[in-house]
Each structure stands twice: as structure tokens, then as C-alpha cells.
Amino acid sequence: MILSVLSSPALVSGLMVVRAKNPVHSILFPILVFCDTSGLLILLGLDFSAMISAVVHIGAIAISFLFIVMMFNIQIAEIHEEVLRYLPVSGIVGLIFWWEMFFILDNETIPLLPTHRNMTSLRYTVYAGKVRSWTNLETLGNLLYTYYSVWFLVSSLILLVAIIGAIVLTTHRTTKMKRQDVCRRNALDSRRNIMNKTISPFGHS
């Protein structure tokens, strides 16, 4: 309960991503969201998923965003007059999503509001977990490597496509690399070019 209250900066940071004036601030707020999500996952008892999402989201995605912001001279924000132009449509969409959430979050399965039934719920112990308790890593590995191993290999293919795509997209053909056009190089006639230059040293053939 205490740490769940401490993880409410995740909501505030999600709000502040939009409103930050400095582009570096608007990267630090998603990093805070990622940290808080990882903390929430540790609270749930999913230690492996917490560390994995911390490493992937903070260590890869946020760092690449930071690199991009540092490399390009992104101008500090314009005046916030643009916000009001987009506010009607986006406000309506936001309200629709918010309204739909109250259909999904049924209070019996997912307790949000503290009713009387939620406060006095039974605490049951799962005795199968005390005989041999599996770690989170073991349960994931039991499924991912045996039954759903195709998903695992497909995700590695997705990463391969991402690597190739990122490299292909950003090779810069016009940098000063000394390349040779092979056909042109073969079509030069050495006799004509060299003999012309040696016969007439004074620039007159």
C-alpha cells in the first residue's frame, strides 16, 4: 500500500510529459514512468518482468531518445497557443476513453473503490506454492521456451529487422568515402590519357 502510493508519480509524470517546456525534461518524465512501473511490478511479485522492463525501457529506449535530443538542436518549445486549438477534439476523445474505463473496471474483479466487501476479503494461502515455489523466471521459461518457442524466435526476427532497418535508413551515401565506379574505371583508356599529359608539358597538344 505504501509503495503503491509512492508509485503515483507515474501518473503525474505521464501528465508532465506533455507539459514540459524543455525537451530534456520531457524525456526525464518517461524515465520516471518506467522506474515507477518497474517498482509496481516488483510489488506484484514479478521480479523478472520488473528487471526486464527496467533494462529494456530505460536502458534502451530512453537512452536512444536522449541521444537524439542531445544530437539535434531541438529548439525549446513554442508558445502554448497550439494547445487550445487541439483541445476540443482531444478532450472529447480523452473523455470517451475515461468513460469507457468505468465499464471495464468492474468493482468485483478489480477493486478500485473501497467497499465493505473489499475491505474484509479473505486471505487465502496457495499451498501449492509452499511445496515448491517457482520463481517468475522459471514460470516464464516453462512456457516461452517449450510451447511458445515460435513466438520467441519471431521476436528475435523482429529485432533483426529493426537492426537492419535502422542501419539501412541512416547510412549516408554522400559522405566523403572514396569509392570507385568500376565501369567507369574500366572504360578509361590509359594510353590516351597518360600519353596526352606527357607529350605536352606546356599545356599545348
Place this chain on the structure above:
Amino acid sequence: MIITILGIRGILLNRRNILIMSMPIESMLLAINLSFLVFSVSLDDMMGQSFASLVPTVAAAESAIGLAIFVITFRVRGTIDVESINCIQG
């Protein structure tokens, strides 16, 4: 959950840069991942966790390619205003 909705709002309201627009997409992916894991814990189902260990893979891949496209756009065009995206037409 709520972070997802905040991310959608972040995309809709934030038309300044393409870069700042793509950051709530990442946070949305993380939030949906979190809701996958929470539901899999509370419903005692292992499918949520095995899917939720593959979602960050896709998230990292698409953020890498999205940032590469952003780099090229900045190199070609020189600015990162979103209003100048309709120069692609024609």
C-alpha cells in the same frame, strides 16, 4: 490503464515535435505491458506474462526504427515542425 490514456492524450495534444509526440507512444506501450502483467497475476493466467515479455521487444524495435526515420527527416528537412509534414505530398 490511466497511463495509457495519458499517453493518448500526450499524442493528441502535443503537436510541437515528432520526437515529443513519439515519447508517449513508448510510455503507452509500457503501460499496456503493465496492465497485461497485472491481469495475469490477478487472473492466475500465464499467458499474460509470456506475452508481456515479448511486448518490450517490439517496443524497442519500433522505437529504434522510428528514431532512425526521425533522424533522416531532420537531416533532409532541417526542422522538426509537425506542420511541415504535408510537404511530403506531391
